[in-house]
Amino acid sequence: MSEPIEEVTTQLGQRVSTLQRQEQELQQKIAQLQATNAKMQQEQLALTQSMGKLISSALDQLEQRKQTLQIEVEKLERRRDRIQKEMRTSFAGVSQELAIRVQGFKDYLVGSLQDLVATTEQLELLPETPPQPPLREIAPPPQAPQPSRVDRGDSGDNSQSAPTPQFSEQGFQEQTKRIRQLLDQYRNSPDYYGTPWQLRRTFEPIHAKRVSNWFFTQGGRGALRTMGSRLQNILIASATISVLRNLYGNRLRTLVLANTPERLGEWRRGLQDCLGIDRRDFGPEQGIVLFEEPEVLSQKAERLVKEGRLPLIIIDDMEDKISLSLLQFPLWLAFAPDPQTLQQPIERF
CATH class of the missing domain: 3.40.50 (Rossmann fold)
Known part of the structure; x- marks a missing residue:
């Protein structure tokens, strides 16, 4: 009876030893996992911080570019307004006004010349005649003036x-x-x-x-x-x-x-x-x-x-x-x- 008890005790001792080794291995794995977890948390924190700094830096750069572009746009708008003003006052406006004045003078001059030609054409140029002896004076028959375009249709009596x-x-x-x-x-x-x-x-x-x-x-x-x-x-x-x-x-x-x-x-x-x-x-x-x-x-x-x-x-x-x-x-x-x-x-x- 003593041998079986010792054998059982030996087996139990071996199993306890095995369990203890497994426990130690598990604790080592847990420690490793905890260390890995801590390391990953640190890496995640560092990554988050890096991402935050990167995003903040990118936003700052975009804001600076936006402000720079706004300044450039304002400069271009002021330059455009100045150029338009200069064109109105120094070139385009003066040129347009000059063109209008020249065209008006041209129309007036052409019309006046046409009026002068029309008036000249209506003049009756009589040839010079030698003086007639004063035996008898015969008055020439009166000639009705040629009516102008707007006179056609008048009664002809201007008296x-x-x-x-x-x-x-x-x-x-x-x-x-x-x-x-x-x-x-x-x-x-x-x-x-x-x-x-x-x-x-x-x-x-x-x-x-x-x-x-x-x-x-x-x-x-x-x-x-x-x-x-x-x-x-x-x-x-x-x-x-x-x-x-x-x-x-x-x-x-x-x-x-x-x-x-x-x-x-x-x-x-x-x-x-x-x-x-x-x-x-x-x-x-x-x-x-x-x-x-x-x-x-x-x-x-x-x-x-x-x-x-x-x-x-x-x-x-x-x-x-x-x-x-x-x-x-x-x-x-x-x-x-x-x-x-x-x-x-x-x-x-």
Whole structure:
């Protein structure tokens, strides 16, 4: 019995020893794993810190690049604005203004030369004849002058007195009614392809109000505040001319006063565009005559009145003086400068 007990004890001791060795191995593995875990945690912490520093550095670099780009963009924008300003003031603007002035002068000069040629062609050059003996004088038969383009259709009798418009007087209901009908027609039913001397442009209520005020309140003699644009002023003048042409026909003569050839060129082009007329309607003996000097215009208007014509005087808004000689005529329309931009008051002389 003693041998089995010793054998069992020996076996138990061996198993305990085996278990102890396994325990030690397990503890060593646990220690190794713990060391590996600690090392991995350290590496992860270091990696996290490195990533944080890298991201922070990248963000700082991006922010710096953003600020640098913003500064460059602002510099480029300021440079662009400066270049545009320099172009407007030193090259482009001046060139455009010069081109407009040259074109206006060209139109005015070409029109004036054409008018001069047309007038010269109408002159009758009589050959010199030797003196006849004073036996009997035979008066040559009177020759009727060749009518111009706008005179065709007139009665040919220029000895009749010029009409005296009285738009604001009572007793002219038919004339007043006709004027209002024409203004309503221009405003509500514009005809962009109508006959010459008929308004061909869009006519707004503000334009109709100005023209109506000139006819019925000012009686066809007065100043209207400028519309701020010469083209708008020309539109109002064109509507006035169209109405008066409808009332008085070819007896109406329009005399435009502007102090520079460029502005006269703008008036010529604007009236042609608004009324559907051409260069043949401009000239000393035609429907519209352009003037730079008020004295010459006044002389022309006096001759027209003596011939039984009805002169309509239109004065550009850049005229700072109005001659008193122009105010004696029955029809005159002056465009007054805007008081906010007026540097000095209009003078009369």
